[in-house]
Amino acid sequence: MSLPGWKQLPIGVVILNPGNSVEYKTGEWRTLRPEIDQEKCIRCRTCWTFCPEGAILEVSEPYKTKAGREFKLTYKVNYEHCKGCGICSNECPAKAIAMVEEVI
Amino acid sequence: MSKPITVWDLPKEEFLASGHRMCQGCAAAITFRHVLKAAGKDTIVSMPTSCGEITSTVYPHSAWRIPWIHVAFENAAAVASGISAAIEALKRRGEIPKEKDINVIAMGGDGGTFDIGFQALSGTLERGDNVLYICYDNEAYMNTGIQRSGATPLGAWTTTTPVGKVWRGEWRPKKRKDLIAIAVAHNVPYAATATPAFPTDLYAKVKKALSIKGPKLMHVLSSCVPGWRIEPEKGIEVLKLAVLTGMWVNYEYENGTYRVTTPVPKRKPVKEYLRLQGRFRHLTDEDIKKIQELVDAEVEKINKLVGKQVIGPVEG
Ligand SMILES: Cc1ncc(C[n+]2csc(CCOP(=O)(O)OP(=O)(O)O)c2C)c(N)n1
Ligand code: SF4
Ligand code: SF4
Numbered sequence A: 001m002s003l004p005g006w007k008q009l010p011i012g013v014v015i016l017n018p019g020n021s022v023e024y025k026t027g028e029w030r031t032l033r034p035e036i037d038q039e040k041c042i043r044c045r046t047c048w049t050f051c052p053e054g055a056i057l058e059v060s061e062p063y064k065t066k067a068g069r070e071f072k073l074t075y076k077v078n079y080e081h082c083k084g085c086g087i088c089s090n091e092c093p094a095k096a097i098a099m100v101e102e103v104i
Numbered sequence B: 001m002s003k004p005i006t007v008w009d010l011p012k013e014e015f016l017a018s019g020h021r022m023c024q025g026c027a028a029a030i031t032f033r034h035v036l037k038a039a040g041k042d043t044i045v046s047m048p049t050s051c052g053e054i055t056s057t058v059y060p061h062s063a064w065r066i067p068w069i070h071v072a073f074e075n076a077a078a079v080a081s082g083i084s085a086a087i088e089a090l091k092r093r094g095e096i097p098k099e100k101d102i103n104v105i106a107m108g109g110d111g112g113t114f115d116i117g118f119q120a121l122s123g124t125l126e127r128g129d130n131v132l133y134i135c136y137d138n139e140a141y142m143n144t145g146i147q148r149s150g151a152t153p154l155g156a157w158t159t160t161t162p163v164g165k166v167w168r169g170e171w172r173p174k175k176r177k178d179l180i181a182i183a184v185a186h187n188v189p190y191a192a193t194a195t196p197a198f199p200t201d202l203y204a205k206v207k208k209a210l211s212i213k214g215p216k217l218m219h220v221l222s223s224c225v226p227g228w229r230i231e232p233e234k235g236i237e238v239l240k241l242a243v244l245t246g247m248w249v250n251y252e253y254e255n256g257t258y259r260v261t262t263p264v265p266k267r268k269p270v271k272e273y274l275r276l277q278g279r280f281r282h283l284t285d286e287d288i289k290k291i292q293e294l295v296d297a298e299v300e301k302i303n304k305l306v307g308k309q310v311i312g313p314v315e316g
């Protein structure tokens, strides 16, 4: 990341690209990684609702469980930004999210 | 009555971008996400210094996908009033279409609301400015390292209410000042409490508040991992317990009428809420009894306001 010199700064040091914090990858903070078991997930949106990072992605990807249950949605984790807090796992009513130690 | 809002009514679009530097498991971030989902893109936020401010706008980054202005600790409400007045002036001059709705929200911490920005807040409410003021309350000055505020609850450890032989955490023997009653005393049309642990309730209240012209106030309880001494995954669980024990009541005031939005027919003992948090670790059973009595009195007060027993007794 290169920082501008003071003469290049916009007046008022206004940030002209709102939402550009996504360039900063908070996923590096993580020591525990949430892993969603698609077989157990009941697509209830709880994890998506409570993630402080907005790092649970709700994607229109169909999924059929081994027992034959069909879903139109799939929940995935944005690991670039997930900080590994564990709220999603703690709140998941289906106990479908395991917190797994990150190994480098 | 309209259909109750469910999680499926929450818009998918995110106006708080990832990459902000709030701690792992910070409930303020969840609060901001849902406030913005309810307010939508035509919203301007004024924010005083606080955790929310420093972590979301670390130069050269901003996590806000809407216009957002950082102001001093004292004047978030005053700046929001100014923005609201400017929008009206631009509409008069024809530079903004008259029918365009632009939401103006001032959002500050408990330090910035209960203490340091209190005068500006009173001014905004008293003048009747078209602003929604939201206090996200983590019950201390967290950003500067956990100092007590006018919102810190009895018994809570902070760095300025330490725990030792003489000091036993926060000492104020009474319930902290009542922000909703203060707003109501300013004759506002709408005031409400909420917590991100009940996100649809929070969302519905922000929506309702923004549909009303004039000054509105919301008081939102928001857990803090280092300040409350909790595990990062417990932020929502502890806030749910706050409601289930009656330590916090989700209610709203609208034009003279009070309504509890999360009824709790049978309360859990307040001990269950306190024991989850390291900031209350030193409390004896005697101390907890005192806090339980404060909670009982507050619950009774709210039941009286709504005119029936919506929050029940502690289950045996
Ligand atoms: C007038 C003034 N006094 C003190 C500070 C230092 N300061 C910045 S943020 C902060 C604490 C904010 O507490 P609160 O409003 O509760 O928000 P939180 O950080 O807890 O979310 C303090 C003391 C300041 N910026 N300006
Ligand atoms: S909370 Fe659990 S069950 Fe619900 S969508 Fe997320 S992973 Fe699936
Ligand atoms: S662990 Fe925390 S940051 Fe990561 S996806 Fe779950 S709730 Fe979001």
Ligand code: SF4
Pocket: B021, B022, B023, B025, B026, B027, B028, B051, B052, B055, B138, B142, B143, B223, B224, B225, B226, B227
């Ligand atoms: S100190 Fe508390 S309020 Fe501040 S970012 Fe961390 S968890 Fe959130």
Ligand SMILES: [Mg+2]
Pocket: B109, B110, B111, B137, B138, B139, B140, B141, B142
């Ligand atoms: Mg605070």
